[in-house]
Amino acid sequence: MSPKRSSHSRKYRILVPVLGYQHALAMLHLACVLINDRPGEIILVGVVEVAPEQSLTAGAAEARGRRGEINALVASCQHLPIRVKPRVRVSHQAWSDLEPIAQAEQVDLLLIPWSSDPDERILGLSVEELLTVAPCDVVLVPANNLAKARLLLLPMRGGPHAALSLRIALALADANQAEITLLHAAEKEPETIIEQRFDDFLPFLRGLPPITRKKIGAAQDPVVAITHEAPHHDVIIMGATTRTTVTSPLGPITGAVARQVTTPIILVQRHQPIPRPPRLIPGWEPILPTVVTPLSTVVDKWFAENAFDSEEFADLDRLVEDKQRQGVTISLGLPALNEEETVGRVIETVQEALMVRHPLLDEIVLIDSGSTDRTVEIARSLGVPVYVHQDILPQYGSYPGKGEALWKSLYVLNGDIIAWIDTDIKNIQPHFVYGIIGPLLVRQRIQYVKGFYQRPIRVGQRLQPSDGGRVTELVARPLFNLFFPELSGLAQPLSGEYAGRRTALEQLPFFTGYGVETGLLIDLLAQFGLNTIAQVDLKERIHRNQPLGSLSKMSFAILQVVMRRLEDRHKARLLVEINQTMKLIRQNGEWFHLEEERIGDIERPPMVTIPEYRAKFTLKTTNKVQEVNE
Numbered sequence: 001m002s003p004k005r006s007s008h009s010r011k012y013r014i015l016v017p018v019l020g021y022q023h024a025l026a027m028l029h030l031a032c033v034l035i036n037d038r039p040g041e042i043i044l045v046g047v048v049e050v051a052p053e054q055s056l057t058a059g060a061a062e063a064r065g066r067r068g069e070i071n072a073l074v075a076s077c078q079h080l081p082i083r084v085k086p087r088v089r090v091s092h093q094a095w096s097d098l099e100p101i102a103q104a105e106q107v108d109l110l111l112i113p114w115s116s117d118p119d120e121r122i123l124g125l126s127v128e129e130l131l132t133v134a135p136c137d138v139v140l141v142p143a144n145n146l147a148k149a150r151l152l153l154l155p156m157r158g159g160p161h162a163a164l165s166l167r168i169a170l171a172l173a174d175a176n177q178a179e180i181t182l183l184h185a186a187e188k189e190p191e192t193i194i195e196q197r198f199d200d201f202l203p204f205l206r207g208l209p210p211i212t213r214k215k216i217g218a219a220q221d222p223v224v225a226i227t228h229e230a231p232h233h234d235v236i237i238m239g240a241t242t243r244t245t246v247t248s249p250l251g252p253i254t255g256a257v258a259r260q261v262t263t264p265i266i267l268v269q270r271h272q273p274i275p276r277p278p279r280l281i282p283g284w285e286p287i288l289p290t291v292v293t294p295l296s297t298v299v300d301k302w303f304a305e306n307a308f309d310s311e312e313f314a315d316l317d318r319l320v321e322d323k324q325r326q327g328v329t330i331s332l333g334l335p336a337l338n339e340e341e342t343v344g345r346v347i348e349t350v351q352e353a354l355m356v357r358h359p360l361l362d363e364i365v366l367i368d369s370g371s372t373d374r375t376v377e378i379a380r381s382l383g384v385p386v387y388v389h390q391d392i393l394p395q396y397g398s399y400p401g402k403g404e405a406l407w408k409s410l411y412v413l414n415g416d417i418i419a420w421i422d423t424d425i426k427n428i429q430p431h432f433v434y435g436i437i438g439p440l441l442v443r444q445r446i447q448y449v450k451g452f453y454q455r456p457i458r459v460g461q462r463l464q465p466s467d468g469g470r471v472t473e474l475v476a477r478p479l480f481n482l483f484f485p486e487l488s489g490l491a492q493p494l495s496g497e498y499a500g501r502r503t504a505l506e507q508l509p510f511f512t513g514y515g516v517e518t519g520l521l522i523d524l525l526a527q528f529g530l531n532t533i534a535q536v537d538l539k540e541r542i543h544r545n546q547p548l549g550s551l552s553k554m555s556f557a558i559l560q561v562v563m564r565r566l567e568d569r570h571k572a573r574l575l576v577e578i579n580q581t582m583k584l585i586r587q588n589g590e591w592f593h594l595e596e597e598r599i600g601d602i603e604r605p606p607m608v609t610i611p612e613y614r615a616k617f618t619l620k621t622t623n624k625v626q627e628v629n630e
Contacts, residue, residue: 012040015107017047017098017123021069023143027111028073030139030146030266032080033175034109034168042080044070045101046088048304049124056300057489059090063304067312075318087443090304093124099135107136114140116265118250118258127250131240137164137271142264146235149176153233153263155183155226161239165268169237173210180211183229223256230261240269295485298530303489306446308536310431313438316358322441329362331415332433334384335405336366339423340374346421346428347382353430360434365413366423367405375423387412393612399602403516410506410607411616417441418505422496427542436499439534447504447532448524450490451497453541475555476518479562484522486530493521494558497538502617504528506608511601514554515561519603522565556582556599564603 014031018024024044031042046066048059066088074082089097102110112122112130122130122140131138154169156162173180214229230236238257240250250258250267258265313319323330332350336343347364354360366379366386379386390398392408406420417440421432436449472494480487487493494517507527511519524533560580580600607613 012038012109013043013105013107014040014109014111015043015045015098015102015105016111017045017094017113018066018070018073019047019049019094019113021072023113023141024069024073025076026143026146027113027141028077029175030141030168030172031109031111032077033171036171036175042082043085043101043105043107044073044082045085045098046070047094047098047123048088048090049094050090050092050304052092056090056092056297056304058304060304060307063088063090063307064309064312067308071312071315071318084442087305087445090301095123095125095130095133098123099133102135109137109139110134112138112140114142114265114267116142116258116267118255131269134269134271138269139164139168140265140267142235142266144235144264146172147176149234150178151233152178152180153183153226153229153236154180155222155236155238155257157184157222159239160270160272161268164270165237165239168266168268172235172237178234181229181233182211182213183226184213184215222253223260226253226257227260230257230263233263235264235266236261237266237268240267299486299489302486302530302533306531306534307489307491308435308439308449308534310435310438310536310538313434313442314431316354316360316430316434319434319438319441320358320360323360326441328416328441329414330360330417330419330437331413332361332364333406333409333413333418333420334364334366334379334423335369335402335409335420336371336375336379336423337369337402338371338373338375340371340378341424342426342428343375343423344378344382346423346425347379347384349428350430350433351382351384354433360437362415363413365409367409367412369400369402369405393610396610399512401513401516401601403510403514403519403601404512404604406516407510407512407604407607410502411610411613416502417499418502419499420496425541427540432497432538432541435536435538436497439536440499440501443534445532446534447528448500448520448534449498450493450521450533450535451495451538451541452491452535453495453538471551471554471558475558479518479558483562483566484525486525487521487533490521490533490535492535493517495541497541504532506613506617507606509606510604511557511561512604513599513601514557515601518558518561519565519601522562526569553582553597553599557601560600 012035014035016024016027016031028042028044034040035042046063046069048062048066050056050059070084070088074084085101089101091097101107114120114122114127118127120127125133127140149172152169152173154165156165169180172178226236226238236257238254240254254267258267332354334343334346343366347366350361350364355364364384366376366384368376368379368386368388370388370390376386376388387409389405389408392411398404409420410418417437419433419437421436425432432451436451439446439449472492476493477488477490480490480493496517498517498520504524504527508520508523510516521533580598581596582599
């Protein structure tokens, strides 16, 4: 379909798929010169194609590299109106991902990388298929450095593509101080028709770059004429044709030229909407089959596109610029309980890097849960505000647990983006914070980011590199794979380092104890969808490993949360009553006995339902669902 114009002031949109840096640079140069004289927007979309026999997760590493290429492209021309599409697309056929973007963004022009080979497959399609299904104007662009093109050959015989071909030639000539050879390539048509077609463009040519006009007589072969001129030019700009042949999907002239010349070709096609067939029965519309993507493929695609590396956000100056441009504030909450050994270094490291050197964070706040050691004293001595979670919103009571501290911290933290990290990290580095904030600043669709890492575990005096995260591997991930498989791509769903947008977090219930991370992920999935969740590699995290008894209680609480959410999903009670007491085996001397302990999280309601919160954050809580789903 042809994009509709809702207003004369609408920006001209050009979509540039990025399959490699050098080729994208050539297309970006052309895109820039085309919007130089009008309000415009360039949308860069990273594209990673994976072989059909491979899992889409095989494209995850290349997707990270593609994001780096996009960042480099944007950095090379920061003065231009470029908007980066906020994700890299990983697929088995790139066009299946690219076309919906072109449709949704109402793109006017699609630039496609091309090697000037008529038989090349591009984005999973043949040249003919691509030109047939494109929903807008299309220009196939060679990888050559178009900024150095000084001699442009423009074969033209009128037709639907002539005006766009001329506009591209004039824009390049103006930007490069180049000369145009305008070659009238007509197929045995009367001279008067050739002259008329040339005269149609005279108003566009006056006062523009130097143009040399050459005619092809009726008896001349246009292919011979074009191939004769081609070696004397840096690039050929010519229109596609709808008259295809068996030997060339580009038509007899364009196809033959493409096969015979080595001069790079810019191929232009003006979009011509295909008319819909008439209805045979009034009011009847055909029912098209719905293509359902297997859930496993959905998860693989999510993993490839939404898994980041903290190193991608190491340019802190750029992160600060992104933050300031978006006009958002960022808060870091530090939940703590008796962490005097590590809390000071955590605070000092983050303060120095992300507040003093780079003003990424607007505040750091300690949320204490009743420490009896020097945790609170250390934090205050470093200038960090301290709140005891039992004293926040006391009218709503208080429960023990990290989840309770996180829920109440929403009331005392002021940022539009809220990050939390644990305070027992022994190898703290700034990337533990900026890594989980970065995706939220570069991708507006993302609402929540989880950290993951290698978790060494101490066995005696030895530190084993990767056997930590026992509850994650033995309980959380198996449960997700069984009951919430959409979340099965999360490497460490229980990690203590995560960040989210206030507009999403305030709409979620919080479990008060061990089940908080599990509950947040399940509820985020239900309310906002899988693609609003991301994860980021934070490399390695060294912390205090908990004994098996504590891990057993943690597992019990997580199982309860999963059971509750399964009941919510199926609208049925799976158990008559979820048991909230656990029999713990204790050793007393040479024998054992049982102790019963109550383990069960309380489910706190979404913070936005609390009147005091709404009164404090009135402006931040309007149009929440609309903002999240944009």
